[in-house]
Amino acid sequence: MEDKKIPYKIYLEEGEMPKQWYNVRADMKNKPEPLLNPGTLQPMTAEELGHVFCDELVKQELDDTTAYIDIPEEIQSFYKMYRPSPLVRAYCLEQKLDTPAKIYYKFEGNNTSGSHKLNSAIAQAYYAKKQGLKGVTTETGAGQWGTALSMACSYFDLDCKVYMVKVSYEQKPFRREVMRTYGASVTPSPSETTAVGRKILQEHPGTTGSLGCAISEAVEAATSTEGYRYVLGSVLNQVLLHQSIIGLETKIALDKYGIKPDIIIGCAGGGSNLGGLVSPFMGEKLRGEADYRIIAVEPASCPSLTRGKFAYDFCDTGKVCPLAKMYTLGSGFIPSPNHAGGLRYHGMSSILSKLYDDGLMEACSVEQTAVFEAAEQFARVEGILPAPESSHAIRVAIDEAMKCKQTGEEKTIVFGLTGTGYFDMVAYEKFHNGEMNDYIPTDEDLKPGFDSLPKVDK
Amino acid sequence: MEDKKIPYKIYLEEGEMPKQWYNVRADMKNKPEPLLNPGTLQPMTAEELGHVFCDELVKQELDDTTAYIDIPEEIQSFYKMYRPSPLVRAYCLEQKLDTPAKIYYKFEGNNTSGSHKLNSAIAQAYYAKKQGLKGVTTETGAGQWGTALSMACSYFDLDCKVYMVKVSYEQKPFRREVMRTYGASVTPSPSETTAVGRKILQEHPGTTGSLGCAISEAVEAATSTEGYRYVLGSVLNQVLLHQSIIGLETKIALDKYGIKPDIIIGCAGGGSNLGGLVSPFMGEKLRGEADYRIIAVEPASCPSLTRGKFAYDFCDTGKVCPLAKMYTLGSGFIPSPNHAGGLRYHGMSSILSKLYDDGLMEACSVEQTAVFEAAEQFARVEGILPAPESSHAIRVAIDEAMKCKQTGEEKTIVFGLTGTGYFDMVAYEKFHNGEMNDYIPTDEDLKPGFDSLPKVDK
Numbered sequence: 030m031e032d033k034k035i036p037y038k039i040y041l042e043e044g045e046m047p048k049q050w051y052n053v054r055a056d057m058k059n060k061p062e063p064l065l066n067p068g069t070l071q072p073m074t075a076e077e078l079g080h081v082f083c084d085e086l087v088k089q090e091l092d093d094t095t096a097y098i099d100i101p102e103e104i105q106s107f108y109k110m111y112r113p114s115p116l117v118r119a120y121c122l123e124q125k126l127d128t129p130a131k132i133y134y135k136f137e138g139n140n141t142s143g144s145h146k147l148n149s150a151i152a153q154a155y156y157a158k159k160q161g162l163k164g165v166t167t168e169t170g171a172g173q174w175g176t177a178l179s180m181a182c183s184y185f186d187l188d189c190k191v192y193m194v195k196v197s198y199e200q201k202p203f204r205r206e207v208m209r210t211y212g213a214s215v216t217p218s219p220s221e222t223t224a225v226g227r228k229i230l231q232e233h234p235g236t237t238g239s240l241g242c243a244i245s246e247a248v249e250a251a252t253s254t255e256g257y258r259y260v261l262g263s264v265l266n267q268v269l270l271h272q273s274i275i276g277l278e279t280k281i282a283l284d285k286y287g288i289k290p291d292i293i294i295g296c297a298g299g300g301s302n303l304g305g306l307v308s309p310f311m312g313e314k315l316r317g318e319a320d321y322r323i324i325a326v327e328p329a330s331c332p333s334l335t336r337g338k339f340a341y342d343f344c345d346t347g348k349v350c351p352l353a354k355m356y357t358l359g360s361g362f363i364p365s366p367n368h369a370g371g372l373r374y375h376g377m378s379s380i381l382s383k384l385y386d387d388g389l390m391e392a393c394s395v396e397q398t399a400v401f402e403a404a405e406q407f408a409r410v411e412g413i414l415p416a417p418e419s420s421h422a423i424r425v426a427i428d429e430a431m432k433c434k435q436t437g438e439e440k441t442i443v444f445g446l447t448g449t450g451y452f453d454m455v456a457y458e459k460f461h462n463g464e465m466n467d468y469i470p471t472d473e474d475l476k477p478g479f480d481s482l483p484k485v486d487k
Numbered sequence: 488m489e490d491k492k493i494p495y496k497i498y499l500e501e502g503e504m505p506k507q508w509y510n511v512r513a514d515m516k517n518k519p520e521p522l523l524n525p526g527t528l529q530p531m532t533a534e535e536l537g538h539v540f541c542d543e544l545v546k547q548e549l550d551d552t553t554a555y556i557d558i559p560e561e562i563q564s565f566y567k568m569y570r571p572s573p574l575v576r577a578y579c580l581e582q583k584l585d586t587p588a589k590i591y592y593k594f595e596g597n598n599t600s601g602s603h604k605l606n607s608a609i610a611q612a613y614y615a616k617k618q619g620l621k622g623v624t625t626e627t628g629a630g631q632w633g634t635a636l637s638m639a640c641s642y643f644d645l646d647c648k649v650y651m652v653k654v655s656y657e658q659k660p661f662r663r664e665v666m667r668t669y670g671a672s673v674t675p676s677p678s679e680t681t682a683v684g685r686k687i688l689q690e691h692p693g694t695t696g697s698l699g700c701a702i703s704e705a706v707e708a709a710t711s712t713e714g715y716r717y718v719l720g721s722v723l724n725q726v727l728l729h730q731s732i733i734g735l736e737t738k739i740a741l742d743k744y745g746i747k748p749d750i751i752i753g754c755a756g757g758g759s760n761l762g763g764l765v766s767p768f769m770g771e772k773l774r775g776e777a778d779y780r781i782i783a784v785e786p787a788s789c790p791s792l793t794r795g796k797f798a799y800d801f802c803d804t805g806k807v808c809p810l811a812k813m814y815t816l817g818s819g820f821i822p823s824p825n826h827a828g829g830l831r832y833h834g835m836s837s838i839l840s841k842l843y844d845d846g847l848m849e850a851c852s853v854e855q856t857a858v859f860e861a862a863e864q865f866a867r868v869e870g871i872l873p874a875p876e877s878s879h880a881i882r883v884a885i886d887e888a889m890k891c892k893q894t895g896e897e898k899t900i901v902f903g904l905t906g907t908g909y910f911d912m913v914a915y916e917k918f919h920n921g922e923m924n925d926y927i928p929t930d931e932d933l934k935p936g937f938d939s940l941p942k943v944d945k
């Protein structure tokens with residue numbers, strides 16, 4: 030009963046907020062492999078990366094020794110609009126499960142972009158503005174990242190060009206309109222506005238587009254237009270650095286009440302949320318100061334960590350971006366169209382891939398009907414309607430809590446609730462109507478992806 | 488600069504949270520008029536009301552003398568899941584407007600129902616559960632209230648039957664699916680499940696329904712089913728009582744920093760948000776302890792306070808509910824279908840109507856394109872995507888702040904930001920595409936509504 034003193038929601042005061050990001054690479058003995066130039070297969074230089082990304086972000090991308098990097102004041106100011114995010118004690122869920130486990134979740138959905146993506150969007154927009162750029166380009170699928178970037182660019186009065194996969198542009202008009210509310214120009218991809226778009230339209234008339242194609246258009250638009258750079262919402266080292274704010278806030282809130290987690294769980298697509306959440310805890314683990322079980326949860330239909338290969342691969346299906354060493358299903362891998370739960374990226378952040386390969390974290394995969402069951406159960410007792418992506422972590426948190434019920438162990442479980450599901454009701458509808466199927470790719474299904482891996486002697 | 492010490496967001500600690508609701512009627516010298524039985528035209532008795540509403544809620548509805556009513560512990564526990572809501576200092580908006588005014592807003596949108604409606608839904612569900620009922624029925628238009636009630640019923644394991652206007656059920660499937668996620672049964676209205684529904688379907692085959700019809704069906708379903716009662720999300724005295732939590736939290740937060748507002752602004756449909764926000768401030772005004780300008784903002788297309796009559800009228804267009812003395816356009820008034828901004832109710836809470844008639848508050852009306860301009864301006868600097876309803880208050884807050892810019896006055900403005908606009912993107916899309924029209928009804932347009940007023944000698 031003593032721990033009833035812990036409030037439902039722990040909010041940090043403004044004075045308690047982190048003022049520096051934490052760069053987990055600084056504490057890794059085995060550093061993640063560098064990005065390679067796809068032409069020369071040599072590590073990308075700062076100069077080469079500077080054609081695509083802002084200078085300061087290139088620095089962050091390549092810096093694997095500085096542990097703490099100051100968060101610029103302007104970004105701290107913007108954070109005040111929607112941060113700190115609450116660390117919530119899931120009292121109601123614990124009671125419903127009748128488990129001795131103590132469950133906490135860090136909720137990143139209380140902002141208009143609806144997810145943690147805003148944490149990196151604002152940082153990338155800030156550095157673009159500081160460099161005197163006119164604007165940035167990016168791609169978006171369902172629109173979560175595009176929305177976050179639109180908000181960030183609107184704040185810094187920066188032009189924002191979003192290439193949105195055409196099928197989403199047409200079938201998911203709501204996120205498109207949110208982006209337009211924030212002043213972004215949203216172009217359905219493939220489009221006539223880029224050479225690569227025109228080529229694809231000529232070769233595949235009537236195509237509804239793909240994320241890979243949208244990336245290629247966004248990169249071309251950035252590199253061919255004076256005063257523009259390209260920005261990406263996941264996978265990159267710089268993104269995990271910005272997202273470390275999630276884990277840092279979590280750790281301060283837990284420390285404040287003397288709580289030590291046993292298990293930390295996060296969903297993993299490209300790795301931005303998981304990497305951000307676990308960074309400071311992983312740091313302690315790397316330095317030998319503490320030990321935690323850290324679990325990455327991915328969809329069974331897109332199992333990059335649990336069934337992928339640790340290899341150099343293209344970051345995009347259009348093969349215009351540098352090569353990264355990561356757990357990957359191959360850039361040619363296409364997730365089943367009936368997969369409704371997001372987290373469709375073929376690869377995984379190089380940092381997380383390395384940590385996983387070194388045995389410092391676990392990974393598991395879950396099927397989508399079980400994910401939506403957990404989502405609904407969570408919504409009904411905790412009030413928040415979770416995004417399908419986030420619900421992967423809920424699934425495993427519930428599973429771990431139920432194991433505690435069997436063993437009687439009072440473990441402390443912390444998971445990342447990355448966002449809300451307001452724009453995912455089509456998936457929920459499928460689930461309610463019993464129209465949702467599970468899909469686990471066979472080894473045969475995975476073969477074309479693996480065959481698409483580039484030959485790199487590394 | 489001194490006031491920079493005031494944080495962006497003021498959150499109350501759990502120990503600072505109000506433990507009692509405030510009943511503004513207790514301090515009103517001129518009490519609001521009682522509900523009348525539409526048959527006898529006599530004041531409704533507790534017994535009569537008990538057929539429709541829970542006993543405890545009937546008590547609250549009729550009690551105009553008790554100033555403070557304890558919030559049951561169970562409701563306080565639920566509040567912890569999403570309250571306190573933040574009181575936000577709109578530093579970014581102030582800067583953008585370059586105004587000396589200080590702007591604060593109380594943001595009620597950080598819960599899955601997306602609005603303040605949850606404050607009363609949880610109270611009404613609690614009393615239904617306490618009375619040992621099986622469930623409750625209600626109607627919903629676009630679905631905000633229905634969603635809130637579904638969440639509340641799910642928490643107390645109570646059956647929830649929602650009659651949803653058929654056109655919304657079909658065209659706005661997302662809110663319907665949110666309600667289903669929380670276990671509610673959602674029936675398109677008119678339906679075959681009630682006598683009144685069958686009658687309407689026979690007389691008007693192919694009708695897409697109306698809120699009035701949905702109310703009639705919900706009331707019939709409640710009164711004809713053992714163990715059920717009907718609940719309503721606005722207008723009633725009990726709802727304003729529950730919503731006083733908004734104003735009480737606001738006042739505690741302001742007092743904590745020694746802030747005294749000059750102007751308090753809220754949007755007004757049935758009056759639940761405005762009534763809740765202003766109650767404690769109005770109490771001070773009624774007791775002669777302080778003075779505030781209090782402004783109700785309504786859409787020019789549905790101007791019950793600014794152009795309605797202060798008269799007894801039916802609360803529903805189906806004319807099955809008691810009569811209330813209120814500012815009304817007549818239950819036969821139908822707002823223009825091109826009105827996208829919500830707040831379509833023909834009448835106004837009896838409490839607010841009385842206060843307005845006694846000159847204790849002001850009212851003004853605004854046109855919808857101006858409302859969406861304010862919404863977009865607000866979203867771009869403050870981050871939050873506001874509901875169209877809430878944006879009525881934003882419009883007038885900005886207008887008042889701009890007056891301060893002209894006069895140089897450093898007024899403190901507080902407004903209610905009732906909710907988020909995630910499910911209103913169709914309206915935003917119309918606005919972005921320049922397809923939104925303003926509509927101000929002519930006196931001729933208002934005539935059928937006024938002609939529908941019942942003849943009551945009071």
